[in-house]
Amino acid sequence: xxxxxxxxxxxxxxxxxxxxxxxxxxxLQPTRKxxxxxxxxxVFPYVKALRKSPVEIGNAIGNYVVSNTTVVSTFNVVQGFxxxxxxxxxxxxxxxxxxxxxxxxxxxxxxxxxxxxxxxPNTNKPLHLGHLRNNFxxxxxxxxxxxxxxxxxKANLVNxxxxxICKSMLAYQKFGQNETPASADMKGDHLxxxxxxxxxxxxxxxxxxxxxxGLSEDDAKKxxxxxxxxxxMLLKWEQGDEEVVALWQKMNDWVFEGFNQTYETMGxxxxxxxxxxxxxxxxxxxxxxxxxxGVFFQKEDGSxxxxxxxxxxxxxLVLRKDGTSxxxxxxxxTADLKYKDxxxxxxxxxxxxxxxxxFEVLFKxxxxxxxxxxxxxxxxSYGMVDxxxxxxxxxxxxxxxADDLMQEMKDTARERTNELGKIDGFTTEExxxxxxxxxxxxxxxxxxxxxxxxRMLFNPAESIDFQGNTGPFIQYTHARICSIxxxxxxLNINIEDASTYTSLHEVEREIIFALSEYPRKVADAGREYxxxxxxxxxxxxxxxxxxxxxxxxxxxxxxxxxxxxxxxLSKAVGETIKxxxxxxxxxxxxxx
RNA sequence: GGUUCCGUAGCUCAGCUGGAUAGAGCAACUGCCUUCUAAGCAGUAGGUCUCAGGUUCGAAUCCUGACGGAAUCACCA
Numbered sequence: 001x002x003x004x005x006x007x008x009x010x011x012x013x014x015x016x017x018x019x020x021x022x023x024x025x026x027x028l029q030p031t032r033k034x035x036x037x038x039x040x041x042x043v044f045p046y047v048k049a050l051r052k053s054p055v056e057i058g059n060a061i062g063n064y065v066v067s068n069t070t071v072v073s074t075f076n077v078v079q080g081f082x083x084x085x086x087x088x089x090x091x092x093x094x095x096x097x098x099x100x101x102x103x104x105x106x107x108x109x110x111x112x113x114x115x116x117x118x119x120x121p122n123t124n125k126p127l128h129l130g131h132l133r134n135n136f137x138x139x140x141x142x143x144x145x146x147x148x149x150x151x152x153x154k155a156n157l158v159n160x161x162x163x164x165i166c167k168s169m170l171a172y173q174k175f176g177q178n179e180t181p182a183s184a185d186m187k188g189d190h191l192x193x194x195x196x197x198x199x200x201x202x203x204x205x206x207x208x209x210x211x212x213x214g215l216s217e218d219d220a221k222k223x224x225x226x227x228x229x230x231x232x233m234l235l236k237w238e239q240g241d242e243e244v245v246a247l248w249q250k251m252n253d254w255v256f257e258g259f260n261q262t263y264e265t266m267g268x269x270x271x272x273x274x275x276x277x278x279x280x281x282x283x284x285x286x287x288x289x290x291x292x293x294g295v296f297f298q299k300e301d302g303s304x305x306x307x308x309x310x311x312x313x314x315x316x317l318v319l320r321k322d323g324t325s326x327x328x329x330x331x332x333x334t335a336d337l338k339y340k341d342x343x344x345x346x347x348x349x350x351x352x353x354x355x356x357x358x359f360e361v362l363f364k365x366x367x368x369x370x371x372x373x374x375x376x377x378x379x380x381s382y383g384m385v386d387x388x389x390x391x392x393x394x395x396x397x398x399x400x401x402a403d404d405l406m407q408e409m410k411d412t413a414r415e416r417t418n419e420l421g422k423i424d425g426f427t428t429e430e431x432x433x434x435x436x437x438x439x440x441x442x443x444x445x446x447x448x449x450x451x452x453x454x455r456m457l458f459n460p461a462e463s464i465d466f467q468g469n470t471g472p473f474i475q476y477t478h479a480r481i482c483s484i485x486x487x488x489x490x491l492n493i494n495i496e497d498a499s500t501y502t503s504l505h506e507v508e509r510e511i512i513f514a515l516s517e518y519p520r521k522v523a524d525a526g527r528e529y530x531x532x533x534x535x536x537x538x539x540x541x542x543x544x545x546x547x548x549x550x551x552x553x554x555x556x557x558x559x560x561x562x563x564x565x566x567x568x569l570s571k572a573v574g575e576t577i578k579x580x581x582x583x584x585x586x587x588x589x590x591x592x
Numbered sequence: 593g594g595u596u597c598c599g600u601a602g603c604u605c606a607g608c609u610g611g612a613u614a615g616a617g618c619a620a621c622u623g624c625c626u627u628c629u630a631a632g633c634a635g636u637a638g639g640u641c642u643c644a645g646g647u648u649c650g651a652a653u654c655c656u657g658a659c660g661g662a663a664u665c666a667c668c669a
Contacts, residue, residue, distance in 0.1 A: 032612060078612075080649085303667070320667045321667075357664055357665065417631090450606095469605080472631055475631085479629070483628075487628065556628080
């Protein structure tokens with residue numbers, strides 16, 4: 001049993017024994033730094049009812065916990081705050097317990113499957129900064145849920161068909177001159193993206209021309225020849241036109257090749273890929289079913305709708321009058337398919353918050369349809385990554401390309417590392433690997449340390465930091481620890497036996513406490529789907545350790561016991577940092 | 593206009609199931625490398641927690657309103 005639980009139980013008992021108050025939950029908070037003590041219990045709430053002074057109540061409870069537990073060494077009462085100090089023996093017990101737990105931080109298996117769908121790119125343009133946040137977030141949440149004992153399926157629903165793909169295809173047909181990724185020396189996704197931009201350029205000219213002829217903006221957009229051609233192409237694609245399908249296949253293959261390369265650099269992976277070209281017809285049956293059961297209704301023109309007025313929402317179209325699907329139709333069908341494939345109890349959709357409304361509607365529809373999995377659906381909605389100039393806009397050329405950014409990060413890492421002269425004794429290969437590790441560590445940490453729900457700012461003019469509250473700071477701490485452990489190995493220091501070192505330094509207590517908090521943080525992060533909690537934790541732990549590193553000597557410790565203990569502590573911190581960073585998808589180097 | 597989210601140090605962010613004097617990092621300034629990695633450590637300075645009310649022993653945190661910003665309200669995905 002951990003210290004906090006013992007304290008809570010004891011305070012509960014004290015309230016009952018001394019004041020006949022039964023309190024179901026006892027909330028403890030960390031004692032403010034300026035006061036003596038570790039945990040603080042606030043007694044103000046009882047003052048009125050008990051008609052006793054806060055000090056009186058505090059002292060009574062304090063005395064009770066001192067004499068009825070072994071974990072409390074002493075206490076003090078300031079105003080209405082009962083500050084409790086913990087005995088070093090209790091900290092040592094806690095540490096010995098956690099360091100001998102081989103699966104520390106891995107929560108008990110839940111025998112429950114959860115799907116995390118993330119990434120979900122369009123195959124008409126390369127990935128950008130927004131996708132990086134999405135991918136890192138999705139991957140990290142999957143790792144966190146895995147540590148929480150779930151069986152996790154990482155899924156990617158690729159949007160590989162539709163009018164937007166036809167735009168790239170059409171532009172390629174017209175202006176491509178059989179260019180290939182090889183001949184253009186471009187990644188496939190970038191090449192296809194180039195033609196998407198190309199389409200837009202010519203399309204705009206056409207629209208302007210039509211507007212000059214007096215058409216309204218809307219009409220001009222609809223009647224521009226290029227748009228009409230693209231729509232015809234989509235129709236041909238749906239009819240299985242050989243030429244169109246072949247072109248689609250070729251260009252999609254290029255894109256996938258490019259994406260896979262980017263995914264590899266990002267360090268993310270998937271257990272299941274769904275392609276919209278295979279699923280876009282799904283959902284029509286669901287519409288039939290919903291019509292039959294009266295969940296949906298049909299208008300005179302034949303279009304099918306759902307009325308969500310009773311849920312405080314509007315009516316929503318689920319099938320066009322010509323019988324073709326809309327976005328939400330496919331999502332209904334795909335939800336069924338996913339459930340059929342994996343039977344998961346939870347299904348997370350990692351999608352930007354601009355789609356909040358869409359998912360609210362989707363989940364309400366699934367509920368109305370009586371889907372057994374509807375309750376477990378959750379939209380993990382994250383905020384946009386803004387630039388100082390505002391939102392990224394591809395038309396204005398303000399998109400930060402994922403491949404470019406990752407490359408720049410690596411260049412910065414190389415530069416910094418070389419400046420600091422940190423690569424003595426590294427082979428070229430090892431050095432390159434270190435640059436990547438640091439670059440991705442900095443980038444991932446930067447994007448994950450912020451609460452996912454909040455929009456965040458990225459300033460391309462200032463490169464992402466490698467100092468302070470950053471990935472490399474934590475990676476550096478790990479490398480330092482590895483260096484300590486290597487030296488300890490050389491000295492043959494026993495790192496398994498519980499040492500007899502008993503009078504702990506303040507920093508050492510702080511670190512043991514931080515370590516003991518790890519499983520709880522994993523649980524919190526899993527419940528809130530928030531890698532930011534893990535990032536913050538890893539940073540705090542690293543910071544505490546660096547303080548120890550600076551303030552206390554390890555190999556010149558005051559006693560052999562102290563040395564042995566500190567090496568053990570270092571090992572535990574290193575392992576925990578490694579685990580925490582792994583939950584963020586960040587690797588830690590053994591030297592840097 | 594309706595709905596939802598946001599507003600904390602010059603900048604980027606924590607803190608938000610109500611608790612003590614508001615927490616980090618960056619940027620600025622001061623110290624610390626002949627002993628375990630200075631991508632580090634210690635310190636100084638920097639705040640009307642957007643504003644106004646309310647709830648209470650106590651509010652950055654909860655409620656109401658105002659102001660400012662964003663997203664969404666497509667037979668696009």
